[in-house]
Amino acid sequence: MAESPAFLSAQDEGSFAYLTVKDRLPQILTKAIDTLHRHRSEFFEKHGQEGMEAEKKAISLLSKLRNEVQTDKPIIRLADKWVDTDIWNQYLEHEQSLLDESDGEPHWFFSPWLFVECYMYRRIHEAVIQSPPIHDFDVFKESKDENFFESQESIDALCMHLEQLKPARDLHKDQLKDELFKLLQISLWGNKCDLSLSGGKSSSQKTDVMNSLEGLKPFILINDTESLWALLSKYKKTAKPPVVRVDIVLDNSGFELITDLVLSDFLLSSELATEIHFHGKSIPWFVSDVTVRDFNWILEHVRSSSQKSMATCGADWENHVKMGRWIYHDHIFWTLPHPYCEMPQVAPDLYAELQKAHLILFKGDLNYRKLMSDRKWEFTIPFHQALCGFHPAPLCSIRTLKCELQVGLQPGEAERLMASDPHWLTTGKYGIFQFDGPL
Ligand SMILES: O=P(O)(O)OC[C@H]1O[C@](O)(CO)[C@@H](O)[C@@H]1O
């Protein structure tokens, strides 16, 4: 078999990986430091002098980290004692063992981009947990919540639309399919709203996404939604098996999470699925990713909204959770640096859990990078091949393009896109639904 291509890396000067490590990561750290600083008085009110000392400590650890990134220092071992510390340090040793040149140490601008970028978020977590009593402070919480508040109008419009469709089980087949496709597209474009690409700056949804869908269609480069429909409608028609389980590997909180919840509610209400399993992150991650705290916070805020449709949706959603139709999971694997093809070895329990799904939706760019092992695949290589054997169940990536990685295109397509828009891979303007079906 042909050898797999190299990993994306900041070694490639001028690449998106390079610009991320050079500019975006330090920016994100600066913003985190600033956030801690602005919460100084809150820490004092809660914890007195100890809170102030903790804030100073966390800031100094993050400043040190920023300096390590900016001066391309070696990647050092984690010093904390968290559930995944040993796995991280083993991974680091493995990276070291692959090097035979320079000082034999992984470096920020030299090692695989996926590894160093994940490592930075893990080091942010280390800085915070090593600073009690503020050890459970989420430096990104504020910006995630802002994204939700700034998107209120769009969220309300989406909830209103969803409420009008219910109960969706009685919809005519064509309308059901049409509405499913609309909500899938909304969930796709919701992925534009991540806060890592914008360096933590506001990236909310202010325009009316529902009325923009037609105009956005030309920007969907790969559209396998017919395959999703074929899969789910077959189960609905035969009413077999009695449980149809869809898993969603979540990406960002705020507006994107709302689009995923609206889709999930529709899947239940239309009886295309009977159970939705959500997978979130155990620690603050890539600025805007969903943690259990964000998930519960959003549900609570939608339920207590003064807008009628939102409040009704919120009550339904909390009921789905209470009745066990919506199940939230987290697993440390999602915040490790491993590509997903290594999941069976590294997290066999999670792989076994995913095997119970009839369909898995992977939201967002980082999930795509991990599905594809963050390697420099040719644009035309088949999706199935680049998954390198990862196939717990039929799966679909739903992501807007924000890194120099895309597979499964037609010959000549990448070149045409490049000619019309040199930044087509990294701005989130284009999207895909890329499906790997039953084996
Ligand atoms: O929230 P998403 O869609 O995973 O995107 C995260 C961002 O982080 C990166 O993975 C790296 O910074 C980008 O490729 C992308 O812009």
Ligand SMILES: [Mn+2]
């Ligand atoms: Mn994200």
